[in-house]
Amino acid sequence: xxxxxxxEGPVTLSEEAFLTINCTxxxxxxxxxxxxxxxxxxGLQLLLKATKADDKGSNKGFEATYRKETTSFHLxxxxxxxxxxxxxxxxxxxxxxxxxxxKGTLLTVNP
Amino acid sequence: DVKVTQSSRYLVKRTGEKVFLECVQDMDHExxxxxxxxxxxxLRLIYFSYDVKMKxxxxxxxxxxxxxxKKERFSLILESASTNQTSMxxxxxxxxxxxNLYEQYFGPGTRLTVT
Numbered sequence: 001x002x003x004x005x006x007x008e009g010p011v012t013l014s015e016e017a018f019l020t021i022n023c024t025x026x027x028x029x030x031x032x033x034x035x036x037x038x039x040x041x042x043g044l045q046l047l048l049k050a051t052k053a054d055d056k057g058s059n060k061g062f063e064a065t066y067r068k069e070t071t072s073f074h075l076x077x078x079x080x081x082x083x084x085x086x087x088x089x090x091x092x093x094x095x096x097x098x099x100x101x102x103k104g105t106l107l108t109v110n111p
Numbered sequence: 112d113v114k115v116t117q118s119s120r121y122l123v124k125r126t127g128e129k130v131f132l133e134c135v136q137d138m139d140h141e142x143x144x145x146x147x148x149x150x151x152x153x154l155r156l157i158y159f160s161y162d163v164k165m166k167x168x169x170x171x172x173x174x175x176x177x178x179x180x181k182k183e184r185f186s187l188i189l190e191s192a193s194t195n196q197t198s199m200x201x202x203x204x205x206x207x208x209x210x211n212l213y214e215q216y217f218g219p220g221t222r223l224t225v226t
Contacts, residue, residue: 044201044203044215093213098169101154101155
């Protein structure tokens with residue numbers, strides 16, 4: 001079945017550091033890929049998405065590229081801020097409109 | 112903005128009680144979902160519904176049931192609460208439109224403790 005593996009946290013960075021959170025997937029067919037973010041005390045919000053190979057999703061300075069050859073969708077940001085502290089979830093859109101989520105990566109950014 | 116609301120942010124119940132968690136969305140979305148979120152396990156799908164009175168089991172439906180009598184409301188029912196159902200419960204909705212099938216909008220969650 002479908003599955004998503006993302007790097008385990010927690011990840012702690014200083015403000016303005018470069019961020020990478022790795023995500024790889026297993027799926028049949030041609031899934032859509034997503035990054036969701038959960039700020040403290042809130043539900044999840046869609047951060048960015050890519051629907052086909054080589055697509056790049058971007059939002060709020062975050063980027064991720066759909067790499068079919070490596071089955072990956074790594075999240076990157078060039079310069080993180082304290083306000084980026086949150087839990088980040090990689091997700092795969094498969095059959096029946098369902099999302100399969102990774103386990104989440106807690107990011108803490110210190111001033 | 113899409114708004115998904117959940118009836119309670121925090122709930123404490125006793126073992127064996129019947130528990131109702133309510134979710135309401137205001138954007139006329141066809142699809143609605145219930146997840147539970149546990150540390151180290153991420154989000155796991157309990158049930159989903161793609162239309163009124165329709166439901167399908169997710170990955171972990173045991174011990175739960177659902178009800179969708181109106182399009183905007185999706186209820187999760189714990190028939191007899193147990194301590195292993197202590198968790199954060201998240202409701203989500205999404206529209207049935209090509210290209211947006213997976214863009215789920217989440218409520219703030221209900222943290223349920225069963226003692």
